[in-house]
Amino acid sequence: MKHPDALRIALVGIGKIARDQHVPTIAARPDVDLVATVSRHGTLEGVPAYHTLQEAFAAQPEIEAVALCTPPVGRHALAATALAAGRHVFLEKPPAATLAEIEDLRNVAQRAQRSLFTSWHSRCAAGVAPARAWLADKQILRAHITWKEDIRHWHPGQDWILQPGGMGVFDPGINALSIATHVLPRAFALREAELHTPENRQAPLYARLAFVDTAGVPVTAEFDFLQTGHQRWDIEVDTTQGQLLLGEGGATLHIDGQAQRLPASSEYDGLYRRFVELVRAGESEVEIAPFVHVADAFLLGARKTSAPFVW
Amino acid sequence: MKHPDALRIALVGIGKIARDQHVPTIAARPDVDLVATVSRHGTLEGVPAYHTLQEAFAAQPEIEAVALCTPPVGRHALAATALAAGRHVFLEKPPAATLAEIEDLRNVAQRAQRSLFTSWHSRCAAGVAPARAWLADKQILRAHITWKEDIRHWHPGQDWILQPGGMGVFDPGINALSIATHVLPRAFALREAELHTPENRQAPLYARLAFVDTAGVPVTAEFDFLQTGHQRWDIEVDTTQGQLLLGEGGATLHIDGQAQRLPASSEYDGLYRRFVELVRAGESEVEIAPFVHVADAFLLGARKTSAPFVW
Numbered sequence: 001m002k003h004p005d006a007l008r009i010a011l012v013g014i015g016k017i018a019r020d021q022h023v024p025t026i027a028a029r030p031d032v033d034l035v036a037t038v039s040r041h042g043t044l045e046g047v048p049a050y051h052t053l054q055e056a057f058a059a060q061p062e063i064e065a066v067a068l069c070t071p072p073v074g075r076h077a078l079a080a081t082a083l084a085a086g087r088h089v090f091l092e093k094p095p096a097a098t099l100a101e102i103e104d105l106r107n108v109a110q111r112a113q114r115s116l117f118t119s120w121h122s123r124c125a126a127g128v129a130p131a132r133a134w135l136a137d138k139q140i141l142r143a144h145i146t147w148k149e150d151i152r153h154w155h156p157g158q159d160w161i162l163q164p165g166g167m168g169v170f171d172p173g174i175n176a177l178s179i180a181t182h183v184l185p186r187a188f189a190l191r192e193a194e195l196h197t198p199e200n201r202q203a204p205l206y207a208r209l210a211f212v213d214t215a216g217v218p219v220t221a222e223f224d225f226l227q228t229g230h231q232r233w234d235i236e237v238d239t240t241q242g243q244l245l246l247g248e249g250g251a252t253l254h255i256d257g258q259a260q261r262l263p264a265s266s267e268y269d270g271l272y273r274r275f276v277e278l279v280r281a282g283e284s285e286v287e288i289a290p291f292v293h294v295a296d297a298f299l300l301g302a303r304k305t306s307a308p309f310v311w
Numbered sequence: 312m313k314h315p316d317a318l319r320i321a322l323v324g325i326g327k328i329a330r331d332q333h334v335p336t337i338a339a340r341p342d343v344d345l346v347a348t349v350s351r352h353g354t355l356e357g358v359p360a361y362h363t364l365q366e367a368f369a370a371q372p373e374i375e376a377v378a379l380c381t382p383p384v385g386r387h388a389l390a391a392t393a394l395a396a397g398r399h400v401f402l403e404k405p406p407a408a409t410l411a412e413i414e415d416l417r418n419v420a421q422r423a424q425r426s427l428f429t430s431w432h433s434r435c436a437a438g439v440a441p442a443r444a445w446l447a448d449k450q451i452l453r454a455h456i457t458w459k460e461d462i463r464h465w466h467p468g469q470d471w472i473l474q475p476g477g478m479g480v481f482d483p484g485i486n487a488l489s490i491a492t493h494v495l496p497r498a499f500a501l502r503e504a505e506l507h508t509p510e511n512r513q514a515p516l517y518a519r520l521a522f523v524d525t526a527g528v529p530v531t532a533e534f535d536f537l538q539t540g541h542q543r544w545d546i547e548v549d550t551t552q553g554q555l556l557l558g559e560g561g562a563t564l565h566i567d568g569q570a571q572r573l574p575a576s577s578e579y580d581g582l583y584r585r586f587v588e589l590v591r592a593g594e595s596e597v598e599i600a601p602f603v604h605v606a607d608a609f610l611l612g613a614r615k616t617s618a619p620f621v622w
Contacts, residue, residue, distance in 0.1 A: 098607035100500035104525060164613040189411035202613055214415060295606040296409035302475040302513055
């Protein structure tokens with residue numbers, strides 16, 4: 001059952017992430033009501049479907065907010081249209097295709113007096129808040145990110161990921177960076193990077209990154225999009241008081257090898273709770289740090305060519 | 312003659328830009344005094360020379376400020392060292408190798424209560440301020456940047472430009488972007504880009520960029536680092552009230568073909584005037600818009616491989 005004042009939302013881009021995460025999360029929350037979809041091809045049974053935002057807003061002026069689940073290239077135009085039409089906007093990660101686009105959306109939202117939310121779902125994983133709390137007063141010696149997954153399994157046929165702006169392995173890797181920028185107590189900056197791009201594609205499938213934080217502590221990362229077998233989404237942090245291991249993309253937490261009890265939690269439930277909170281408070285949350293690190297990697301990274309990729 | 316209260320400055324990185332621009336500009340200004348150089352190899356006759364900032368500060372504690380003319384990779388560490396040692400910092404363009412580094416320097420300068428100046432010399436070209444004033448109330452139809460110069464002539468043997476972080480043709484191109492972000496009345500964001508990189512190098516020598524401003528006006532650019540013969544650094548802006556042409560990197564200004572009288576002006580003189588002003592006022596000026604567009608181009612741009620480059 002939905003509350004009478006549930007936030008009436010249209011879901012834009014009915015693809016894998018919308019079906020896997022947004023639809024069940026919205027269905028389970030009484031304070032959000034899915035009243036329309038906007039997609040070129042996708043539809044959801046029992047939900048009015050449109051091809052454009054304009055059609056949706058004309059037919060259902062009661063739509064208060066949109067959640068954008070389309071690929072990052074093109075997301076800015078949709079978000080700007082929705083904000084200018086007086087709707088609040090929830091952006092999937094990454095929030096746009098470029099930093100200048102995000103900056104523009106921040107300004108558009110401010111002028112329209114509507115809420116803009118740059119969501120980073122991995123930050124809502126169960127182990128993230130406890131990891132941040134544990135690390136806050138520790139002396140950190142080094143941190144290392146291992147993010148290795150199989151693109152063929154998790155993104156079957158999603159060619160946009162390998163096109164310009166699709167970010168390649170940084171599409172999952174930005175999740176790791178969204179956690180690291182949140183749990184590590186100090187900001188860090190890229191020193192060196194290596195990006196390996198298949199000769200027949202535009203985006204890297206493999207990357208090694210070496211950052212250093214403001215206290216000189218090394219933060220390193222290895223991203224691999226061709227990992228078969230055991231999939232790994234781990235962040236290890238060595239401190240003078242022991243080792244922290246955030247595993248499974250933040251879902252598990254070990255301190256010195258001891259599994260920590262974590263509250264039950266769903267990433268997207270946390271995101272929608274936060275979005276409703278922002279809308280009700282008349283506020284925006286625009287966080288670009290993970291995106292900045294990706295842009296820096298593309299800017300500074302050495303390029304290597306790797307074997308052609310075929311699905 | 313120098314004023315008794317001239318700003319005592321150390322020049323760091325004694326290469327082409329230091330010799331061509333900084334040294335004669337400082338020599339000509341009574342309010343800045345060049346008291347030391349820091350460089351691995353370069354020295355200037357009659358000026359005490361050091362290999363590291365630490366040596367310079369230890370030997371000459373009276374140094375109040377440093378101007379960093381080293382390549383962008385590595386500039387952050389020098390700037391952070393100088394700020395932490397209580398010196399004001401003038402950064403050549405681009406201000407650092409990554410966006411995260413610039414953000415860090417902003418914070419370091421704030422904590423150290425010292426002035427940080429991200430200089431963009433092309434913004435001080437004679438035609439820029441008049442162009443900005445003329446465009447302020449015009450209805451713009453389109454803008455196009457043509458930035459074509461010969462790397463072999465202007466950057467002979469400077470291999471760092473073609474290494475990771477050297478930015479390739481964006482090293483001159485960022486000058487064009489520093490002007491465009493200053494004279495055009497609205498912000499713009501990248502929509503599409505193409506970057507051509509020689510197969511034996513890491514940075515592009517050619518780029519085409521398509522931006523759109525917040526009112527939907529197209530802003531396009533073509534950067535070429537292999538231009539022989541006539542060199543071009545032009546920004547053309549078509550408006551409903553005529554065409555503006557900023558030529559020669561901003562040194563000349565034509566409106567509808569009519570050359571405009573411009574005040575005599577030197578780019579670096581303008582920069583040093585501004586730096587002294589900032590130091591005396593206890594302020595910083597950190598402007599990242601041109602750099603953001605370059606990062607966006609590397610992030611979003613389609614990659615093409617071009618013929619090997621040899622000097």
